[in-house]
Amino acid sequence: xxxIASTVVDLxxxxxxxxxxxxxxxxxxxxxxxxxNLRDWIGDNVVFTILAVIACVxxxxxxxxxxxxxxxxxxxxxxxxxxxxxxxxxxxxAGVGNWFLGLIGLHPGA
Numbered sequence: 001x002x003x004i005a006s007t008v009v010d011l012x013x014x015x016x017x018x019x020x021x022x023x024x025x026x027x028x029x030x031x032x033x034x035x036x037n038l039r040d041w042i043g044d045n046v047v048f049t050i051l052a053v054i055a056c057v058x059x060x061x062x063x064x065x066x067x068x069x070x071x072x073x074x075x076x077x078x079x080x081x082x083x084x085x086x087x088x089x090x091x092x093x094a095g096v097g098n099w100f101l102g103l104i105g106l107h108p109g110a
Contacts, residue, residue: 054077
């Protein structure tokens with residue numbers, strides 16, 4: 001049992017220093033990891049689909065005469081899209097924070 005643990009430790013140490021073992025290929029990638037592609041995909045695909053579904057719900061609710069549900073869904077949609085917009089932008093969170101601080105009389109950077 002200890003021999004297996006020792007082998008695993010040796011392999012992990014040699015993987016951290018691949019120059020020590022000439023026949024080992026390291027599969028690690030030295031690139032910046034970010035979520036830009038995921039945000040672009042969500043902005044291009046998911047947002048349009050959500051808007052289409054919500055439009056159908058609002059239309060069906062309006063046709064049935066259930067206006068309170070229509071206004072509730074519409075209002076929650078605006079709030080949800082605002083959160084999505086803030087999450088999708090790199091500088092929107094700082095802008096919202098500055099706006100909120102301006103509402104209570106604090107000026108950022110002053």
